[in-house]
Amino acid sequence: MNSNERFALKELKVYGLSCDLIFDNLNFNGKYDSDTDTIYIHKSLSKKDFMMTLYHEINHAIHRQEMGAEDYKNDYELEMERCILSDLDPYKDNYYEVAAEEFAKQKTKEEMLWVK
Numbered sequence: 001m002n003s004n005e006r007f008a009l010k011e012l013k014v015y016g017l018s019c020d021l022i023f024d025n026l027n028f029n030g031k032y033d034s035d036t037d038t039i040y041i042h043k044s045l046s047k048k049d050f051m052m053t054l055y056h057e058i059n060h061a062i063h064r065q066e067m068g069a070e071d072y073k074n075d076y077e078l079e080m081e082r083c084i085l086s087d088l089d090p091y092k093d094n095y096y097e098v099a100a101e102e103f104a105k106q107k108t109k110e111e112m113l114w115v116k
Contacts, residue, residue, distance in 0.1 A: 004050050008041065011058060019061050029053040032060035034073050051111055055104035063096060 008021055020036065023043040030053035031040045039057040041050065064072040080090040091097055 004041075004043075004045075004047075008039075008054050011054060012061075015058055015062055017058065017061050017065065030057050032057040032064075034060065034064050034069060034076070037061065037064065037069070048108060048112060051108040052104045055107040056100045059100035059103040060096065063099075 005021070005023060008023075012019065012021065018037075019032075020038040022038060022040045024040065025044070026040060026042040029042050029045060029049060032038070033040070039054070039061065041053055041057070045053060066072075067075065076094070076096050079094050079096060082088075083090040083093045086093075
């Protein structure tokens, strides 16, 4: 287990999450699958990109845990529809994506103070 995997498992515990964590060669940085409660992370990211991705996906998992799996999924999809109907981007303008990105920026900024 490498240092990123150890760090990710520690952070899941910090947030009381029990989701699965998969590191693999992906065509994207990361993804949270709310159906299976699984976080996927590309295994070859820079430290900063790794942290941004991890915290972004953790935020989705936190929302799912707080709201319940079905309510989170339904609300996320309603938010996508709202964006489309408002002529906005269903991903970039989605409340849950914006919140996850802000969470990731803040947590990464805090953690990067410790990384040299």
